[in-house]
Amino acid sequence: MDLHFGDSKPTDDERAAVDALLGPPESSWEGADRSDADLRWARGGRAARDRRDLLLPGLHAINDRIGWISAGALDYLCRRLTVPPAEAYGVATFYAMFSVRPRPSTVLHVCTDLACTAAGAADLCAGIEARLGPGIHLERSPCLGLCERAPAALTVRAGDPVRTAVSAPATVRDTVLAATAPDSAPEEPPPATAVPQAGNPGLTLLARVGVVDPESLDDYRAHGGYRALRRAFDLGPAAVIREVTDSGLVGRGGAAFPTGRKWQATASQPDHPHYLVCNADESEPGTFKDRVIMEGDPYSLVEAMTIAGYATGAHHGYLYLRGEYPRALARMEHALTQARARGLLGPDVLGQGYAFDIEIRRGAGAYICGEETALFNSIEGYRGEPRSKPPFPVEKGLFGKPTVENNVETLVNVLPILTGGAQAYAAVGTEASTGPKLYCVSGSVERPGVYEFPFGVTLGDVLREAGVRDGLRAVLLGGAAGGFVRADELDIPLTFEGTRAAGATVGSGVVMAFDSTVPLPRLLLRIAEFFRDESCGQCVPCRVGTVRQEEALRRLGEGRGAAAAADDIALLREVGRAMRDASICGLGQTAWNAVESAIDRLGAYE
Amino acid sequence: MTTTALGIPRRLLEFTIDGEPVRAPEGSTILDACRAAGTDVPTLCEGDTLRPRNACRVCVVEVEGSRTLVPACSRKAEGGMEVRTGTERVRHSRKIVLELLASSVDLSTTPRVREWIKEYGAEPGRFGADAGRVNEAPRVDNDLYVRDYGKCILCYKCVDACGDQWQNSFAISVAGRGFDARIAVEHDAPLTESACVYCGNCIEVCPTGALSFKSEFDMRAAGTWDEDRQTETTTVCAYCGVGCNLTLHVQDNEIVKVTSPHDNPVTHGNLCIKGRFGYQHVQNRN
Ligand SMILES: Cc1cc2nc3c(=O)[nH]c(=O)nc-3n(C[C@H](O)[C@H](O)[C@H](O)COP(=O)(O)O)c2cc1C
Ligand code: SF4
Ligand code: SF4
Ligand code: SF4
Ligand code: FES
Ligand code: FES
Numbered sequence: 001m002d003l004h005f006g007d008s009k010p011t012d013d014e015r016a017a018v019d020a021l022l023g024p025p026e027s028s029w030e031g032a033d034r035s036d037a038d039l040r041w042a043r044g045g046r047a048a049r050d051r052r053d054l055l056l057p058g059l060h061a062i063n064d065r066i067g068w069i070s071a072g073a074l075d076y077l078c079r080r081l082t083v084p085p086a087e088a089y090g091v092a093t094f095y096a097m098f099s100v101r102p103r104p105s106t107v108l109h110v111c112t113d114l115a116c117t118a119a120g121a122a123d124l125c126a127g128i129e130a131r132l133g134p135g136i137h138l139e140r141s142p143c144l145g146l147c148e149r150a151p152a153a154l155t156v157r158a159g160d161p162v163r164t165a166v167s168a169p170a171t172v173r174d175t176v177l178a179a180t181a182p183d184s185a186p187e188e189p190p191p192a193t194a195v196p197q198a199g200n201p202g203l204t205l206l207a208r209v210g211v212v213d214p215e216s217l218d219d220y221r222a223h224g225g226y227r228a229l230r231r232a233f234d235l236g237p238a239a240v241i242r243e244v245t246d247s248g249l250v251g252r253g254g255a256a257f258p259t260g261r262k263w264q265a266t267a268s269q270p271d272h273p274h275y276l277v278c279n280a281d282e283s284e285p286g287t288f289k290d291r292v293i294m295e296g297d298p299y300s301l302v303e304a305m306t307i308a309g310y311a312t313g314a315h316h317g318y319l320y321l322r323g324e325y326p327r328a329l330a331r332m333e334h335a336l337t338q339a340r341a342r343g344l345l346g347p348d349v350l351g352q353g354y355a356f357d358i359e360i361r362r363g364a365g366a367y368i369c370g371e372e373t374a375l376f377n378s379i380e381g382y383r384g385e386p387r388s389k390p391p392f393p394v395e396k397g398l399f400g401k402p403t404v405e406n407n408v409e410t411l412v413n414v415l416p417i418l419t420g421g422a423q424a425y426a427a428v429g430t431e432a433s434t435g436p437k438l439y440c441v442s443g444s445v446e447r448p449g450v451y452e453f454p455f456g457v458t459l460g461d462v463l464r465e466a467g468v469r470d471g472l473r474a475v476l477l478g479g480a481a482g483g484f485v486r487a488d489e490l491d492i493p494l495t496f497e498g499t500r501a502a503g504a505t506v507g508s509g510v511v512m513a514f515d516s517t518v519p520l521p522r523l524l525l526r527i528a529e530f531f532r533d534e535s536c537g538q539c540v541p542c543r544v545g546t547v548r549q550e551e552a553l554r555r556l557g558e559g560r561g562a563a564a565a566a567d568d569i570a571l572l573r574e575v576g577r578a579m580r581d582a583s584i585c586g587l588g589q590t591a592w593n594a595v596e597s598a599i600d601r602l603g604a605y606e
Numbered sequence: 607m608t609t610t611a612l613g614i615p616r617r618l619l620e621f622t623i624d625g626e627p628v629r630a631p632e633g634s635t636i637l638d639a640c641r642a643a644g645t646d647v648p649t650l651c652e653g654d655t656l657r658p659r660n661a662c663r664v665c666v667v668e669v670e671g672s673r674t675l676v677p678a679c680s681r682k683a684e685g686g687m688e689v690r691t692g693t694e695r696v697r698h699s700r701k702i703v704l705e706l707l708a709s710s711v712d713l714s715t716t717p718r719v720r721e722w723i724k725e726y727g728a729e730p731g732r733f734g735a736d737a738g739r740v741n742e743a744p745r746v747d748n749d750l751y752v753r754d755y756g757k758c759i760l761c762y763k764c765v766d767a768c769g770d771q772w773q774n775s776f777a778i779s780v781a782g783r784g785f786d787a788r789i790a791v792e793h794d795a796p797l798t799e800s801a802c803v804y805c806g807n808c809i810e811v812c813p814t815g816a817l818s819f820k821s822e823f824d825m826r827a828a829g830t831w832d833e834d835r836q837t838e839t840t841t842v843c844a845y846c847g848v849g850c851n852l853t854l855h856v857q858d859n860e861i862v863k864v865t866s867p868h869d870n871p872v873t874h875g876n877l878c879i880k881g882r883f884g885y886q887h888v889q890n891r892n
Contacts, residue, residue, distance in 0.1 A: 002774070002775070002801070003776075003801070004777075004800065004801035006792070006793075006795070006799060071792070071793045074792070074793075075792075084769075084776030084777075084779075084801065085792035085793075085801075086776055086777055086778055086779040086790070086791050086792045086800065086801065087769075087776055087779045088792070089779060089781055089790065089791075089792040089793060089794075090779030090780050090781045090790070093781045093782045093783070094782070094783050100793070366783070383780065388660055388677075388680060532784060532785065533784060534783075534784070535783070535784040535785070536783060536784065536787075537760065537780070537782070537783050537784040537785065537786075537787035538659075538661050538760075539660075539661050539662070539663050540661070540662050540663050540664070540703050540706050540707055540759070541663055541699070541702065541703060541706065543760070543784060543785055543787070544706035544707065544709075544710050544785065545702070545706055546784070546785075547710075547738050547785050548706065548709075548733055548737065551733065551734070551736070551737060551738065555734075571732070571733070574698070574702060575702060575706075577698060577699075577702075578698060578699045578701075578702035578703065580674070581666070581674055581675045581695065581698075581699050582663040582666045582674070582675050582699040582702075582703065583663070583674075584660070584661075584663075589674060
């Protein structure tokens with residue numbers, strides 16, 4: 001491959017940011033000899049090309065230090081990694097957190113998604129805009145995963161190091177202050193405030209949140225930590241998979257696939273290496289459970305990933321962590337360092353002769369990267385576009401190798417399965433939906449937060465526990481990719497089979513309550529905007545269909561009379577059906593779900 | 607890409623298309639089998655010299671047991687499969703895909719699309735006059751070819767032809783996301799500042815005319831482009847010893863564009879700048 005570079009040169013800061021990640025350049029064509037300005041063509045070796053997966057971390061390094069990615073910085077990074085600049089430009093422009101145009105070093109992301117809209121995000125944005133000084137760039141953001149404290153905002157100030165500040169619940173005054181001086185912004189409340197049941201002795205998955213010090217490995221071990229991994233080593237990989245299979249555990253990331261089967265399929269692949277990927281991209285609007293686990297009980301995820309790696313024959317795990325989760329990132333980085341220092345990760349885990357380590361990869365603002373194969377492309381340094389299946393990840397996943405990918409919540413369920421046994425685990429919940437389940441409750445409730453219940457409680461049970469307010473109109477179940485149910489449907493059992501029978505879905509565990517003060521058309525329009533913004537653009541039904549859906553909803557919102565409304569609803573149905581049938585991935589296939597449910601169940605626009 | 611494995615007999619798979627039993631060699635796509643059976647399946651992003659990207663979704667068919675429709679161009683045929691190509695469900699998705707494309711980009715130079723729009727009863731106009739479009743002015747930034755992305759359906763063919771599948775120049779990529787995604791060189795610069803070597807292999811595979819010879823672009827603008835008055839002559843390129851085939855498209859004694867046969871077993875339709883654009887020097891010297 002012959003690479004061609006332009007004349008743009010990196011600034012000293014940009015070069016330093018890249019070198020801090022990759023080390024100093026070794027050869028002149030990598031950019032070591034700055035006087036060699038005529039060196040516009042370079043032939044890259046295999047070794048350099050093998051580092052393509054450092055492209056996304058490299059883009060982060062530049063964006064973190066400078067606040068945007070200039071032509072000179074991008075070219076320098078490409079030179080270092082032997083990546084064609086056109087491809088790197090395609091990758092950089094894929095992610096919402098990056099900019100290839102100059103912008104101020106401080107970016108304030110204000111959430112305008114569902115829970116925050118219901119909590120007054122429009123006024124918040126207007127107020128902030130009126131008072132924000134120059135030098136701060138405001139971005140309207142999709143759900144920031146802080147819905148229990150809506151409305152929410154996140155300040156990111158580029159520099160060395162990059163600074164962040166979360167404002168939630170956000171007021172105009174606090175948010176402007178935090179954006180102006182992120183270092184002196186008040187501390188976020190502890191993760192336990194997102195868990196109204198914290199300390200309740202009946203909890204399994206959330207038992208340690210608010211009880212242990214999330215920074216302390218000793219505390220984790222004093223509260224039962226690493227018992228499951230010891231049991232795994234006693235059992236051996238095959239028996240661990242058997243336990244997980246017998247437990248009936250199915251994935252909590254939305255697709256509800258049996259975890260034991262996935263592990264078995266990967267473990268039995270002759271091709272090596274095997275990889276483990278933990279999907280912590282959590283970007284489904286209304287979802288924040290994985291964040292709370294990572295912030296409040298980070299070692300549980302480290303332990304669970306180690307078990308999953310051991311069972312499936314992987315020695316390298318990736319934790320793909322949402323880019324907008326600064327505290328979860330800090331906690332997980334700290335936990336990994338501690339675990340490594342204590343021999344719980346590394347060449348010889350617990351002295352058992354098993355080598356395993358975990359690398360964190362940050363997302364950069366793309367919901368689609370939560371789709372399992374888009375996530376692989378993202379890690380590998382390509383645009384986060386879903387791949388076509390087959391082949392499936394268990395056969396050809398990350399770097400084309402057999403890969404197990406699981407959601408955070410799925411993985412931490414493995415701990416009680418191993419410590420208590422598959423039978424005890426399977427005794428919780430129903431026959432087809434076993435174990436405990438986390439729900440992200442937000443909106444019109446007194447005590448929003450993450451709740452844990454055994455599968456089988458009803459929607460009403462969850463809402464009552466959270467203190468649902470009077471005047472409930474509708475509940476969004478399962479996220480933007482899920483659907484709405486009516487206030488008189490609260491007896492729906494929250495199980496995979498129960499929600500399916502009711503024409504709804506558990507999805508990612510979102511339970512978002514709306515009263516009649518929030519205009520439904522506005523919510524639907526926001527959902528449509530979300531899918532239009534987040535479509536990767538690869539396939540026509542989704543790329544253009546989400547645009548046509550949004551246009552029709554906008555017209556409907558303007559109220560042009562009954563006949564026009566009927567036409568637009570018919571149009572929505574036709575486009576929605578093709579998106580569901582003919583899109584490549586789950587994003588396009590579900591982009592019409594919530595709107596359809598609002599029309600059919602709630603009688604929106606009647 | 608259809609490759610015929612010489613000498614290695616391939617197992618024949620038996621399955622049905624629209625209820626009729628068919629047989630196809632193992633490794634065939636559903637599209638291969640449909641074509642062999644004489645069943646017309648519309649395609650846009652599929653290319654005979656490229657690996658399928660299955661992006662346009664106009665070729666979808668029903669496969670018994672599959673939750674969603676499947677792209678015929680990339681899904682491999684399997685024994686026992688029941689494929690249906692003409693059901694209401696299939697026709698609906700194809701119609702909508704055509705409507706979505708025709709309402710957002712200019713398909714006036716995309717072969718066969720008018721015929722399909724009629725066949726599937728697509729009405730691109732029904733999204734209204736305000737329907738969002740890919741409004742891009744043609745980019746005329748070099749003497750050899752024009753990029754008119756207002757006609758681009760984002761089929762990825764040019765990117766794949768320029769990248770690891772043929773040219774290895776990696777001059778272009780998809781940039782941006784969703785409806786804002788566009789084919790671009792780095793920093794969205796003019797082609798002259800990119801790694802482009804003007805092989806024109808992207809033009810060769812572009813199914814929409816979004817990429818076209820400057821000569822064709824200018825003649826279309828002047829209203830003088832007339833394919834009925836053109837002749838095609840295939841000859842061997844004289845610039846070097848490789849011996850690539852050139853098909854010269856001639857109108858009024860002028861070479862107006864150069865293509866290359868895709869079934870050439872060595873070059874598969876790919877050329878270099880000399881074969882593709884060298885005629886301009888010849889003509890200009892005359
Ligand atoms: C558009 C889209 C976004 C997704 N986002 C996530 C996500 O943020 N987190 C997640 O765990 N799974 C997400 N998924 C589901 C994953 O593709 C995959 O099924 C899941 O990570 C598998 O893990 P599990 O078996 O443990 O559920 C998403 C799927 C789609 C189609
Ligand atoms: S459905 Fe949407 S997100 Fe998924 S591949 Fe197609 S365009 Fe991309
Ligand atoms: S002319 Fe050749 S090098 Fe230039 S963009 Fe097209 S395929 Fe790539
Ligand atoms: S320019 Fe042509 S080949 Fe390239 S993506 Fe667009 S339509 Fe396809
Ligand atoms: S944080 Fe705003 S909707 Fe979730
Ligand atoms: S031709 Fe099959 S998806 Fe485009």
